[in-house]
Every structure is written in C-alpha cells, then in structure tokens.
Amino acid sequence: MDRVLPAAENLFQAAYSIYQGGQLDEAEPLLRKAVRLNPNHIKANLILTLILLDKGDTDEALKIL
Known part of the structure; x- marks a missing residue:
C-alpha cells in the first residue's frame, strides 16, 4: 500500500502538467x-x-463529487 499513494501522486502530477497544456483527452x-x-x-x-x-x-x- 505504501507504493500506491506515491504512484497516484506521480500520475496526478503528470496528468496535471498535461491538463495545463490543454490536452484534456490525454x-x-x-x-x-x-x-x-x-x-x-x-x-x-x-x-x-x-x-x-x-x-x-x-x-x-x-458521481465523483
């Protein structure tokens, strides 16, 4: 379980960077x-x-909210 939370944060950071670039589908x-x-x-x-x-x-x- 210790690896799950950092992995989720790493994915979020990558996704957020892509999101800020306007690439929502990615x-x-x-x-x-x-x-x-x-x-x-x-x-x-x-x-x-x-x-x-x-x-x-x-x-x-x-549903997410």
Whole structure:
C-alpha cells in the first residue's frame, strides 16, 4: 500500500502538467488511474471532474463529487 499513494501522486502530477497544456483527452486516463490507486486524492478527483464537465459528461462528473 505504501507504493500506491506515491504512484497516484506521480500520475496526478503528470496528468496535471498535461491538463495545463490543454490536452484534456490525454490527461483523463492518467487521472482515472490516479483515482483508482487513491480514491481520496482530492486534486485528481477535482481535475477529472473539470475535464468531464468540459466534455459535457455531467452525470459522471456528479458521481465523483
């Protein structure tokens, strides 16, 4: 379990960098994996929600919130 949390954070950091570059479709799978590894990763959940809202997937975004 000790490796899961750092792995989730590393995935989040990579995804966030990609997200900031405007590549939402590329960031989404990394964020999903980070959330699978650590469902309590607030920032990963937040950015994933923003991406889903941007894509118009309100129902899935609301499930995360």
